[in-house]
Amino acid sequence: MLDKIKELYNFRELLKNLVIKELKLRYKRSVLGFLWTMLNPLMMMIILTIVFSHMMRFDMKNFAIFLLCGLLPWNYFSHSLSMSTMSLISNANLINKVYIPKAVFPLSIIFSNIVNMILSLIPLFVLMIFMGIEIQPSVMLIPILLLNLILFTAGISLFISCLNVFFRDFTHMIEIIVTAWFYLTPIIYPMDMIPAKYEMVFKLNPLVYIIGGFREVIFYGRIPDFNFIIISVLVSLFSFAIGYLYFYKNENQIIYYI
Amino acid sequence: MTDNLAISINNVSVKYKLFHERSLTLKETAINFLKGKIDKYEYLWALKGVSISIKKGETVGIIGQNGSGKSTLLKVIAKILEPSEGKIQYNGKLSAMIELGAGFSAELTGEENIYLNGAILGLSKNDIHEKFDEIVEFAELEKFIDIPVKNYSSGMYMRLGFALSTAVDPDILIIDEILAVGDESFQKKCFKKLNEFKQKGKTIIIVSHDLNSIERMCDKAYLIKNGNLISEGHPKEVISFYRNLISRGEIEISNSPNRLGGGEVRIKEVRFYNSSGVKTDYFNTGDTLKVRIEYHASRRIDKPVFGLAIYSENGVHINGPNTKLSGFEIDFIEGEGVLEYIIKSLSLLEGSYYFTAAIFDYTCIHPYDYWEKCHQFTVLNSNINEKYGLFYMPSEWRRV
Numbered sequence: 001m002l003d004k005i006k007e008l009y010n011f012r013e014l015l016k017n018l019v020i021k022e023l024k025l026r027y028k029r030s031v032l033g034f035l036w037t038m039l040n041p042l043m044m045m046i047i048l049t050i051v052f053s054h055m056m057r058f059d060m061k062n063f064a065i066f067l068l069c070g071l072l073p074w075n076y077f078s079h080s081l082s083m084s085t086m087s088l089i090s091n092a093n094l095i096n097k098v099y100i101p102k103a104v105f106p107l108s109i110i111f112s113n114i115v116n117m118i119l120s121l122i123p124l125f126v127l128m129i130f131m132g133i134e135i136q137p138s139v140m141l142i143p144i145l146l147l148n149l150i151l152f153t154a155g156i157s158l159f160i161s162c163l164n165v166f167f168r169d170f171t172h173m174i175e176i177i178v179t180a181w182f183y184l185t186p187i188i189y190p191m192d193m194i195p196a197k198y199e200m201v202f203k204l205n206p207l208v209y210i211i212g213g214f215r216e217v218i219f220y221g222r223i224p225d226f227n228f229i230i231i232s233v234l235v236s237l238f239s240f241a242i243g244y245l246y247f248y249k250n251e252n253q254i255i256y257y258i
Numbered sequence: 259m260t261d262n263l264a265i266s267i268n269n270v271s272v273k274y275k276l277f278h279e280r281s282l283t284l285k286e287t288a289i290n291f292l293k294g295k296i297d298k299y300e301y302l303w304a305l306k307g308v309s310i311s312i313k314k315g316e317t318v319g320i321i322g323q324n325g326s327g328k329s330t331l332l333k334v335i336a337k338i339l340e341p342s343e344g345k346i347q348y349n350g351k352l353s354a355m356i357e358l359g360a361g362f363s364a365e366l367t368g369e370e371n372i373y374l375n376g377a378i379l380g381l382s383k384n385d386i387h388e389k390f391d392e393i394v395e396f397a398e399l400e401k402f403i404d405i406p407v408k409n410y411s412s413g414m415y416m417r418l419g420f421a422l423s424t425a426v427d428p429d430i431l432i433i434d435e436i437l438a439v440g441d442e443s444f445q446k447k448c449f450k451k452l453n454e455f456k457q458k459g460k461t462i463i464i465v466s467h468d469l470n471s472i473e474r475m476c477d478k479a480y481l482i483k484n485g486n487l488i489s490e491g492h493p494k495e496v497i498s499f500y501r502n503l504i505s506r507g508e509i510e511i512s513n514s515p516n517r518l519g520g521g522e523v524r525i526k527e528v529r530f531y532n533s534s535g536v537k538t539d540y541f542n543t544g545d546t547l548k549v550r551i552e553y554h555a556s557r558r559i560d561k562p563v564f565g566l567a568i569y570s571e572n573g574v575h576i577n578g579p580n581t582k583l584s585g586f587e588i589d590f591i592e593g594e595g596v597l598e599y600i601i602k603s604l605s606l607l608e609g610s611y612y613f614t615a616a617i618f619d620y621t622c623i624h625p626y627d628y629w630e631k632c633h634q635f636t637v638l639n640s641n642i643n644e645k646y647g648l649f650y651m652p653s654e655w656r657r658v
Contacts, residue, residue: 010380011377011380013377013380013381013382013383014377014378016377017373017374017377017378018374020374021363021366021370021374024366025363025365025366028365093357093360094360094361094378095338096338096356097338097357097360097361098336098338098354098356098360098361098378098379099336099337099338100378167282167283167284168282168283169283169284169285170284173284252340255338255339256274256275
C-alpha cells in the first residue's frame, strides 16, 4: 500500500497537468472565462435570496452572505461527486493503453474544483466588504476547513468513481442522494431552525460539520467549538481512509470491467 | 534478478472472469440477489505460467494468433494489467506504445498535449521542457503546435504520439503493432529511431503480426499459443516453426468464419504441387506452382466461375485471377471435379502467403463457395539474391 501511495506521489506531475487540463477545458470556449467561477455562485445567491427573503419571507439579516457561506463548499462537494462518478469510465481508453495510477482521475477533479472553490471565495469577501460586514480573524481557520472539505470529498469521490465502474447505474443514484443531502444539510436554512427532536439526526450528518464550519468562521465570525473541529477532522480523515482503501482494494479489477 | 537482465517475467499467469450472465447495474445485481441468482462465470486463462528473461539491449518479438494471449502478455509487461499469478521485475525505465496518442485531449493544442502526455508517460515538466524542440522537430509539427489536436490529420497525430513515446528515453520500450500504420516516410523514420535505440543498448519488445519486421528487427522471438509460451529462440527458427504450425493446421489462420456461399458447389480441397508433380507447400522463387482445386457440385451448375487470390502475410492482396476474366469459360460442372491453375514461374520472394479459392455464378455476385485464406504456402529463401519486398522481377544492373 505504501508503494501505491509513493507511486501516486511520483505521478504528481501528471496530476498537476490533469488539473490544468480540467481548468483549461472548462474555460476554453467561454468569453467570460474564469469570471464564470465567480459569477456562477453569485447568480445562485441572487436567485435563492429572492426566493427565500422576498417570496418565502425568510427573515434574516444578510441572508445573501449566510447563503453563500454554505453554498460554496456545498457546490464544491456536489460538483466533485457528480464529476468523479464518471471520471474512470470516461478515461477508459487511456486506462486501457497506458499505465497510470488510476486514482489520479478522481483526484484531478477534486483539485481542479478546489481551485474554483477558492476563486469563488473572492466575490464572497468582496460582497461582505460591500455590504459592510466585518471580516473577523476567525477566517484564518479557512485553510483547515478547506483541507477537511478536500479530504472528505476525495474519500467519497474515490469510492463512487470506482463503484460506478462495477455498477453503471450508480450514477443515477448519486444524483438522488446528492439532492436529498442538499436539503438535509443546513445550507439554505440555519441550524437552529431544525426542530429539537430531529437534532440528533442532523448531528449524524457529517456535512453539518464540514460545511457548517465555513459559516461559523466567515458569517458568524466565531471560532467553532473544539469538539466541532475535532469531529470534522475525524470525519474527513475517516471518509478519506475508507474511500482510498476501497479504491486501493479494487483498483486492479477496474481494467476488466471498463 | 541479475544485472544484465532488463525484464524478468517469472511464471506469470493472467485469468479473466468470463461472465455467462453478468449484472452490470446495481438494479440487476439486487434483483438477481433476491432471486437467488449469482453471476455465472468461469475463469479464462489468457496467460499460463509464462517465464521469459529479456537481456538488456535485446530486441525481442512476441508473435502469435489473435487471441493467443500475446497482447495480454504485452499489457502485463506494460503494467496495464496486474498478473493474477507470478511476478515481473524490471531494470530500468519503461515506456509503452500500445496506441499512439492514446492520452491526447482533442481540445488542447499540440503544445499543451505534449506537456499533458509527457506527464502521463511519467516525465517531469523540466524533462519535457528540455525535449520540447526535439519532439516537435521529430513530429514535423513546427507550424501546427499551437492548434488543437482535433484539427490534426491522423498522420500528424501519430507522429506526435511516436515522438512523445520515444522522448521519454526509456530503457525498455514496448511496441504494439503500431509500426503498421502511417505513411512510408514516417515508418522509415520510426525504424531509424528504433535502430538508434538499439544501438544505444536499450531493450525493445515488439508485438506484431508482421513476421517480416520481427525477423528483420529482433534478436529473439517468442511464440505464444493459447496463453502458453510454446517456442523461443532465434526469430528465423521461431517464425518457421510458427509457419509450420499454421500450415499443419494446428493454428487456425483466422478465428473468424472465413467461408461463405450457397453451397451448391463445395471446394473439397486445395492442394499445391511443384513442377515434378509432388504435393508440397514449399516453393522457391522461380518454381512452377500448380494449384489443384477439388470440388463437388451437388447438382448441375451452368457457367461457374472459379477464382482465386493470393495474399501476403500482412494482408496485401497480390493477385486475383478468375476463369471468366481469363476467358476460360466452363460450360457446366456436375459431381466431382478438379480444376488446375498453373503459375509457370513464381515471382514471389521468401515469405508465407495466403491462398483464397472461390466458385461463383456467372455474374460473379452469388458465391457457391468462397473460402477465404483457406490455405497457406511458403516461399523459401532460394538462389535469388533478393530479400526485400514481395516480388522478384528478372533484372540486371549496368553501368552506363
